[in-house]
Amino acid sequence: MSDTRQPTIEKGLPRFGSHTEKEGRVLTGAQAIVASLEAEGVDVIFGYPGGQAIKIYDALYDSTQIRHVLCRHEQGAAHAADGYARATGRAGVVLVTSGPGATNTVTGIMTANMDSVPLVVITGQVPTSVIGSDAFQESDIVGITTPIVKHSYLCQKAEDLPGIIRDAFYIAETGRPGPVLIDVPSNLLSAEFEFHYPDSSDIASYRPTIKPNAKQIRTAAAAIAKADKPLLYVGGGVVISDASEALLDLAESLQIPAVTTLLGKDALPNGNPLDLGPVGMHGSRYANLAMTECDLLIAVGARFSDRVTGKLSDFAPLAQVIHIDIDPTEISKNRTADVPIVGDARRALTALKAELDRRGAAPRTAEWLTHIDDLRARHPFASPGLATSQGGIAPEGAIKLLSDMLDPRHSIVVTDVGQHQMWAAQYIDREVPRTFLSSGGAGTMGFGLPAALGAQIACPDEQVVCISGDGSIQMCIQEMATIAVNDLPIKVVIVNNSALGMVHQWQDLFYGKRFAATELSDVPDFLTLADAYGWKGFRVFDPADLEETMSAFLAADGPALLDLRIPREERVFPMVAPGAAIDDVIGAVSVGDISNQIENSEEADR
Amino acid sequence: MDRHILSILVENQSGVLSRVVGLVSRRGYNIESLSVGPTEDENLSRITMIVPTESESFEQLTKQLNKLVCVYKIVEMDKGDAIVRELVLIKVAVAAEKRNEVIEIANVFRAKVVDVGRTSITIEATGDEHKLAGLENLLRAYGIKEITRTGKIAMKRSAQN
Numbered sequence: 001m002s003d004t005r006q007p008t009i010e011k012g013l014p015r016f017g018s019h020t021e022k023e024g025r026v027l028t029g030a031q032a033i034v035a036s037l038e039a040e041g042v043d044v045i046f047g048y049p050g051g052q053a054i055k056i057y058d059a060l061y062d063s064t065q066i067r068h069v070l071c072r073h074e075q076g077a078a079h080a081a082d083g084y085a086r087a088t089g090r091a092g093v094v095l096v097t098s099g100p101g102a103t104n105t106v107t108g109i110m111t112a113n114m115d116s117v118p119l120v121v122i123t124g125q126v127p128t129s130v131i132g133s134d135a136f137q138e139s140d141i142v143g144i145t146t147p148i149v150k151h152s153y154l155c156q157k158a159e160d161l162p163g164i165i166r167d168a169f170y171i172a173e174t175g176r177p178g179p180v181l182i183d184v185p186s187n188l189l190s191a192e193f194e195f196h197y198p199d200s201s202d203i204a205s206y207r208p209t210i211k212p213n214a215k216q217i218r219t220a221a222a223a224i225a226k227a228d229k230p231l232l233y234v235g236g237g238v239v240i241s242d243a244s245e246a247l248l249d250l251a252e253s254l255q256i257p258a259v260t261t262l263l264g265k266d267a268l269p270n271g272n273p274l275d276l277g278p279v280g281m282h283g284s285r286y287a288n289l290a291m292t293e294c295d296l297l298i299a300v301g302a303r304f305s306d307r308v309t310g311k312l313s314d315f316a317p318l319a320q321v322i323h324i325d326i327d328p329t330e331i332s333k334n335r336t337a338d339v340p341i342v343g344d345a346r347r348a349l350t351a352l353k354a355e356l357d358r359r360g361a362a363p364r365t366a367e368w369l370t371h372i373d374d375l376r377a378r379h380p381f382a383s384p385g386l387a388t389s390q391g392g393i394a395p396e397g398a399i400k401l402l403s404d405m406l407d408p409r410h411s412i413v414v415t416d417v418g419q420h421q422m423w424a425a426q427y428i429d430r431e432v433p434r435t436f437l438s439s440g441g442a443g444t445m446g447f448g449l450p451a452a453l454g455a456q457i458a459c460p461d462e463q464v465v466c467i468s469g470d471g472s473i474q475m476c477i478q479e480m481a482t483i484a485v486n487d488l489p490i491k492v493v494i495v496n497n498s499a500l501g502m503v504h505q506w507q508d509l510f511y512g513k514r515f516a517a518t519e520l521s522d523v524p525d526f527l528t529l530a531d532a533y534g535w536k537g538f539r540v541f542d543p544a545d546l547e548e549t550m551s552a553f554l555a556a557d558g559p560a561l562l563d564l565r566i567p568r569e570e571r572v573f574p575m576v577a578p579g580a581a582i583d584d585v586i587g588a589v590s591v592g593d594i595s596n597q598i599e600n601s602e603e604a605d606r
Numbered sequence: 607m608d609r610h611i612l613s614i615l616v617e618n619q620s621g622v623l624s625r626v627v628g629l630v631s632r633r634g635y636n637i638e639s640l641s642v643g644p645t646e647d648e649n650l651s652r653i654t655m656i657v658p659t660e661s662e663s664f665e666q667l668t669k670q671l672n673k674l675v676c677v678y679k680i681v682e683m684d685k686g687d688a689i690v691r692e693l694v695l696i697k698v699a700v701a702a703e704k705r706n707e708v709i710e711i712a713n714v715f716r717a718k719v720v721d722v723g724r725t726s727i728t729i730e731a732t733g734d735e736h737k738l739a740g741l742e743n744l745l746r747a748y749g750i751k752e753i754t755r756t757g758k759i760a761m762k763r764s765a766q767n
Binding site for chain 1: 620
């Protein structure tokens with residue numbers, strides 16, 4: 001694993017701080033921004049220049065430390081920085097101009113905010129003298145983004161810039177991470193002052209609770225020690241706080257099984273027998289049943305989202321709930337916690353394990369695990385092989401094949417949003433954290449390609465594969481150029497059903513097959529498009545060619561896309577209907593071809 | 607319906623009020639009364655806000671407000687244990703011959719007459735909501751032309767022993 005994946009510096013602290021050659025020198029505001037980013041240890045910025053940012057770009061031209069990646073759209077820059085941040089744990093940095101440049105980052109900021117991803121977004125702004133006058137390319141980006149940032153600044157004085165940038169990184173990376181926006185009026189960029197960079201941040205009104213309450217840990221340990229059917233419910237917070245080892249340690253020592261959310265998928269090695277995999281709307285039937293039957297639910301860095309819980313009143317109805325989260329607003333928001341623990345997941349899990357050891361707690365879940373094994377044997381994910389009964393490519397089989405061809409320790413899978421994303425969550429196996437990147441809370445189509453770009457820049461030695469759909473890929477397709485120009489060997493699988501598959505599926509199941517606005521045409525021809533961008537293109541229709549084509553595609557030099565054609569009728573199963581209880585599952589059958597299952601369920605409906 | 611009195615200590619900077627108020631409406635609550643002003647510390651302002659709600663999950667709102675980086679501290683005032691005051695200006699439509707009646711009512715409520723015109727008189731009153739409602743009721747008989755209020759402010763009572 002490359003070094004970038006293991007940050008050598010503590011989150012929330014600058015890498016160099018005041019120890020740079022620029023410390024104490026008289027700089028312009030623009031130079032000070034670049035010097036500040038250098039003091040933070042930033043090695044890459046994703047951005048797009050424009051009138052009000054041009055001075056920052058001019059200063060950046062002299063930086064030997066910072067690489068600027070010119071994306072082809074500001075939304076792409078924001079998602080790329082997000083992918084960088086998810087792959088490394090360090091804040092991704094975005095630099096754009098005012099007005100449309102700034103507003104184009106909005107979806108990226110919201111996506112990062114929903115999934116607790118640290119970003120520092122620097123936007124140019126019109127000069128302070130004309131703010132509020134509807135000047136050319138003026139937009140109130142601080143106002144526009146207030147509901148979707150962790151914090152934001154509209155700078156007033158050039159001298160404030162280093163302190164604001166320091167605080168922005170601190171806020172973005174600590175506590176529950178999130179995006180911080182810094183809006184810089186362009187007249188500040190030419191003002192000169194003596195540059196000093198702080199070595200730490202101290203914000204009186206921002207003191208995230210890191211250390212869990214000892215009494216709550218004891219209460220939680222007592223509950224775990226006597227539970228017959230405990231279940232860990234693992235979310236993205238475990239990945240964020242580097243708590244995977246602590247989690248596995250606790251789970252294995254007491255033999256507690258775990259279900260994972262979409263963002264918690266890579267928090268546990270997927271091959272581990274205690275990992276029951278995805279839970280919720282498209283989770284396995286056995287994971288959902290375990291949730292319904294458990295008597296103690298230990299939620300770690302997960303937020304009881306509606307995609308996981310389904311009908312809340314029927315969710316884990318028998319369970320006492322221990323909820324570990326660094327954000328107090330998540331606790332008892334959707335489900336009342338019996339034992340709330342506010343703090344960092346790694347610290348809390350380590351403290352829990354120590355307390356359980358002190359009590360001499362021993363595994364007592366043999367019966368529970370046997371029962372779960374039985375559920376797993378009876379209700380597995382479908383394994384249709386590579387072909388549907390009509391002779392098309394079965395998406396589940398294709399994604400499984402892809403998973404088997406990847407080295408789980410040296411690959412990063414990035415997804416877009418839709419059916420392909422759920423198939424990826426079900427069939428891609430992961431071993432290490434920060435290797436499955438997906439837009440969870442926001443469900444942002446268009447995230448995948450630029451996020452893969454960010455992840456590949458962050459981790460040049462890993463194989464980065466983006467699983468996308470023919471709908472999603474077109475939402476940020478322009479980043480194919482960025483990837484080509486930067487010679488990044490990203491592989492993109494377009495699971496192509498000529499439809500907006502997930503909505504198509506809902507229309508099929510819940511809207512009487514009225515396929516309003518979900519059928520896409522065969523335009524564009526992705527092979528011609530690949531050619532136009534200087535990528536290698538592959539296409540496969542026939543299951544018989546799948547293995548060979550997939551293997552050639554993955555082995556291709558440089559960027560490549562695979563147009564993987566699947567029948568439009570393929571559905572993601574199992575599925576919990578929106579608003580239903582999570583043990584009330586559609587399309588979970590223990591054996592057989594997924595296409596046959598659909599037919600059967602359709603016949604049963606008639 | 608519960609009416610929560612929140613006293614929120616925030617950074618004294620531009621944009622802070624809109625962050626706080628925006629969050630309240632975004633999370634689905636109404637603001638019945640709002641007042642903002644500087645405090646004993648020049649870096650801090652205090653926002654006093656009254657939020658009526660039937661929601662049982664009101665704590666969620668205070669937790670969300672606490673999460674804002676610009677918010678230092680939130681105290682939910684207990685009505686029994688807080689001094690709650692508001693200032694109101696009432697312009698009463700009254701001709702010269704009945705003016706004294708109105709002044710008398712104002713005196714009973716320890717309110718002040720701050721402006722007199724040919725056909726109206728303006729009264730300034732402070733107090734809790736019951737007192738101000740009582741005054742408003744009595745003055746309504748004469749005809750109220752305009753009312754403006756500061757919004758309620760609140761302070762916790764000192765310990766008695």
